[in-house]
Amino acid sequence: MTARETFQTQFASLFHGDDQTKTNAIWELAGACYDAGTFTPADASVTMAKMAAMAADTVLGNLTGSSTTPTAVTVAALNTYLDALAHKANVVIATDNVTLDATKSGFVYGIGTDAKTFTLPATAAGLKYTFVNTGAAGNNIITIAPQAADGISGTIKLAASVVVDAGVVSKKLINTKATSQAGDSVTLIGTGVTGTTAWIILSSSGIWAPEA
DSSP states (O other): OOOOHHHHHHTTTOOOOOOOHHHHHHHHHHHHHHEEESSSSSTTTOOHHHHSSSTEEEEETTTTTTSSEEEEEHHHHHHHHHHHHHTSSEEEEESOOOOOGGHHHHHHTEESSSEEEOOOOOOOOOOOEEEEOSTTTTOOOOEOOOOOOOOEEEEEESSSSSSEOOTTTTEEEEOOTTTOOOOOOOEEEEOSOEEEEEEEEEEEOOOOOOOO
């Protein structure tokens, strides 16, 4: 473990909670603090002496995401920022095929481009992904592909019927192009059990059909 990583670990340990988004944000902020204290910026405005002289209950950072020089940030301001971040969904607008992994669990994928495939990782308990059609009506076919040993099980509720996906292994789930609408969506969660119930449909809207 590098000195930077050690500093990040010690800094992040001050947060006691199970919110992974907030923990990751604190980890990144700790890295920025370490960099600012170890390497003098071009304008020499941040020094170890200035860091040592900061008021109590402040940290060094930049909550705007800009490239401006880090400044002292109060703990209250940091908590406000992290709370807002924790309640903000991780949204990715995909324009190409995507191979998912565990680090993308919890992400919401918007798809406005036709004929794109999302390949799920091997099932693991708690992995969760949401897919939303953001294209024009009738524009997109969206395909969600499980691993060869995994299936997708659950129900797709339509206006007048319920379609049951029996979870045949290696079969894809498809948002059919002809009937697709902006806002069609499906949320899947992994069970960690290989086979027909590897992925469960938590919620859905629009027409999603199992691969024949």
